[in-house]
Amino acid sequence: MELLIIFAFLAPVIVGVGSVVALDRPMPEPKVLEPEAPTPEPEPEPAPVPVEAPTVEEETVAEPEPEPEPEPEPEVVAEPEVALEKPAPAAGRLARLRARLAKSNNVFSKGLLALLAQDDIDEDVWDEIEETLLMSDLGADPAMELVDRLKERVTIEGAQEADSVREMLREELIAMVDPSMDRRLAATRKNDKPAVMMVVGVNGVGKTTTVGKLARVLVAEERNVILGAADTFRAAAAEQLTTWGERVGVETVRSDQEGADPASVAFSAVEEGIKQESDVVLVDTAGRLHSKANLMEELGKVKRVTEKQAEVGEVLLVIDATTGQNGLAQAKVFTEAVNVTGIVLTKMDGTAKGGIVVAIQRQLGVPVKLIGLGEGADDLAPFEAEAFVDALLAS
Ligand SMILES: Nc1nc2c(ncn2[C@@H]2O[C@H](COP(=O)(O)OP(=O)(O)OP(=O)(O)O)[C@@H](O)[C@H]2O)c(=O)[nH]1
Ligand SMILES: [Mg+2]
Secondary structure (H helix, E strand, O other): OHHHHHHHHHOHHHHHHHHHHHHHOOOOOOOOOOOOOOOOOOOOOOOOEEEOOOHHHHHHHHOOOOOOOOOOOOOOOHHHHHOOOOOOOOOOHHHHOHHHHHOOOHHHHHHHHHHHOOOOOOHHHHHHHHHHHHHOOOOHHHHHHHHHHHHHHHHHHOOOOHHHHHHHHHHHHHHHHOOOOOOOOOOOOEOOEOEEEEEEOOOOOOHHHHHHHHHHHHHHOOOOEEEEEEOOOOHHHHHHHHHHHHHOOOEEEEOOOOOOOHHHHHHHHHHHHHHOOOOEEEEEEOOOOOOOHHHHHHHHHHHHHHOOOOOEEEEEEEEEHHHOOHHHHHHHHHHHHOOOOEEEEEOOOOOOOOOHHHHHHHHHOOOEEEEEOOOOOOOEEEOOHHHHHHHHHOO
């Protein structure tokens, strides 16, 4: 059973990544090797260096003078490898973490159910129901639609016991979240090359954390993963990513130079992935403001250049769920700059409202594929419509 779910989550390619991927490619330029500006010479060991050595060690080695007596260089090198973490499998995480979600969402489990369970629901009550739905970040159109559907059912089926009202609401919410959307991740090699995923979004939404958590999910599925630190904006960003990777024995390709061309780093990461016959290359990018046209353009370039190596089968747009409807306008610009194939909604463990899932999918036309439910390393869950709604309705 567990295995089946895991399979469903990561099976895309076997069944039909073709279709997942076919939608998005706006056909990059012909497959010439030489990327436009960035990678002047891909072959003679380009600037981005595959990282392995912890800085600590390098410092010890670089020490010019005879080593100070207290610390002989103990083989710290071996330590990280021995201490590799074993990430938890992803299957069923949403159900397991449901309490985190329900915490901030009692709008559904309390407010709405109480209103619907009344014997006589008059127009005022329906207005109140609609308001409650709006407060859940569902968005105006879906809220109205849901009220209409509930009205229709209450009219036909009459007043109901609390349990049947809950069931009715559950069914309608699941329909709104849309269980038919394809939420599988393209995480399997294709055309003899790694599956490449890019993670994009505005500043601080949780991109790097998501890449780190996702790498763990993939490692738990025994996939070989390479990380690409294409956030060259801050030196700390590559370090942050490298740390995530090291915890589970995953290598990070990064540049030594701050401000290096992100497209070049992404290119090299995929190059390395091809060389190592990795299953997946995960590329982290710098946070950027949707209103900065040049930065949005840069994102398009990172993708185009990366695709000179291998198709980018998945572009995950990370959205901080607590920003509610505001996050949506930003998101729209991203979908225009790159072909977004999936949404990762982070910080759903905070004050976020569950309705945001529906609003995002409706407005962007892209499925929510993963949700972040905490800062813990394994607090990233594959999105499942039914488990999600059950969590919303749990009291
Ligand atoms: N509570 C909670 N915190 C999260 C979640 N995902 C990420 N965070 C936190 O959000 C903060 C920012 O995360 P990062 O991964 O650095 O965000 P980023 O998008 O890479 O940031 P930039 O690269 O600076 O744009 C960190 O403190 C994370 O721990 C989540 O699902 N829940
Ligand atoms: Mg980051």
